[in-house]
Amino acid sequence: MNPSARLAAAIEVLGVTEEQRRPVAEVLRDWGRTHRFAGSKDRAAIADLAYDAMRVRASSAWVMGDDSPRGVMLGALRRVRGLDAEAIAGLCQGQDHAPAALTAGERARLEADSLDGAPAHVLGDYPEWLAPSLDAAFGDEAGHEGAALSRRAPVDLRVNGLKGDRAKALRALAHLDPVETPHSPVGIRLARGANDRTPAMVAEPAYAKGLVEVQDEGSQIAALLGEAMPGQQVLDLCAGGGGKTLALAAQMGNKGQIYAADSDGRRLAPIYDRLARADVRNAQVRAPRGEADVLGDLAGRCDLVLVDAPCTGTGTWRRNPDAKWRLRPGALEQRIKAQDEVLDQAVRFLKPGGRLLFVTCSFLKEENEDRVAALLGRQPELLPIDAAVLATRAGLPALAEHASRHGPGLRLSPLRTGTDGFYIASLLRVAG
Structure with a gap:
């Protein structure tokens, strides 16, 4: 699948998720079963797009003035992936299974990328009904805390002291560029960028042998x-x-x-x-x-x-x-x-x-x-x-x-x- 087709599939997944109020993981699994032509890399890319859109659903809808699956996805390409309006337009050609071409209004919204006047629940990308609870918990920082919760998490590992120490685990996982966690003395962190795939820890000998466990x-x-x-x-x-x-x-x-x-x-x-x-x-x-x-x-x-x-x-x-x-x-x-x-x-x-x-x-x-x-x-x-x-x-x-x-x-x-x-x-x- 080309990048445009993946984008169209992700928009489709978002639509089903919203309509049926189901977890994205379930919808993605069903989509894969009914679209056998999609390879593992295609499915992973579609999943990443769908999850990125869910992270910033409220702010993307605000930026685009459109809370439809398409509007949210286009906004997420700008806000999470950092694509400019021209790059997004290149993905939306309306042919070869690509999403329909950008409208003039969509292009203008993407170029402006404005959250001016947005309330805290939009800035923080959380449901409006939870705003009083977040205000009670975080006060004026609610929007900032919510925004931090909308970003991708790193992969954290705990070193099993029954099998070895952190130095041993760092050596065993050196090919993944691990670093020590800032607080836990038994933690290791594998950072991820916006387009990085999650390491398959089950395939790592350090994990299979019990030296490390996945744990935030x-x-x-x-x-x-x-x-x-x-x-x-x-x-x-x-x-x-x-x-x-x-x-x-x-x-x-x-x-x-x-x-x-x-x-x-x-x-x-x-x-x-x-x-x-x-x-x-x-x-x-x-x-x-x-x-x-x-x-x-x-x-x-x-x-x-x-x-x-x-x-x-x-x-x-x-x-x-x-x-x-x-x-x-x-x-x-x-x-x-x-x-x-x-x-x-x-x-x-x-x-x-x-x-x-x-x-x-x-x-x-x-x-x-x-x-x-x-x-x-x-x-x-x-x-x-x-x-x-x-x-x-x-x-x-x-x-x-x-x-x-x-x-x-x-x-x-x-x-x-x-x-x-x-x-x-x-x-x-x-x-x-």
Whole structure:
């Protein structure tokens, strides 16, 4: 397929995504099945175009004065790819499967490329209904924070201390031009440009042999702030695929015990192969079994309970740009209810002196500081750990400057820390 045909296909994918309110990944998969002539490079290029358009949907529509799939895509070529009006016109010839030629109005809009007068939700490329929540979280910086969340994310890797150190991993991945992450002492970053394809990590020996795992630096930081120590009893209550379980196990040096649990056993499915590849030997997977209390024996025994809570995932918009446009207010209400339930459940497993680490990949105050405040109101035996103390004890004192101004805990974001959006709070059980 030539570049113009790829562009036309991406516009088609956007149209189906909008009309059917489906994830872009699903629409792309179906498109590939019905267009067998498209090779792997074609499909990858079309996917990149579609995701770029989703990243800047609001600002592209504003620039073009047109929120149709075509208008958004043309605006994205200007705003993300940096193509000028002449280059975009060259892709839109109206023949050989190319999009229709630019109109005079489209060309003028592309040449002006103006966001004059645009409100924060357009500058930040997020849904207008979320504007009050972002204003509450970020104040005057909401538009800038949103814009940072609309850019491509780098590929971050965590070095598995059970298999080697960061120097070894850097040597093994030297052909990918890795650099050390700025905050995590066990992190490696592979930067990507606007037109770079994501490295196929599954084909890398360092990954296949368990030396590195794909994990955003923010998620690495969250695990480090748990301060898991060898010999402790640790519960990862919402373990999912096991990313933080693996990180905690490495911190513990395979000594003590870590329990990986999740209310949905299907989410735990990938963890078994990951534990084996990482050489983790101190983990038990506690999958749900009907009505059985599979964690009953851990009540009052745990030094650390990690709650990587269900949330809207707003902090991951760099990696899932279409998710922000599919998010609805009802989803936030559901997540808040689920968070309160799992936090109350977590307290059950803490021993006196044990710590609850509450983590979300969200920047919404409703899912973060508000949930901690509500929990403290229900559970008087819990006390919040000061953010500066938490960061310093974990060997990350520079993070103290990212203490939340809305309550206990730390806030990470692409704009401020170069990570996905995360909220991390630690609470100490002092009695009960």
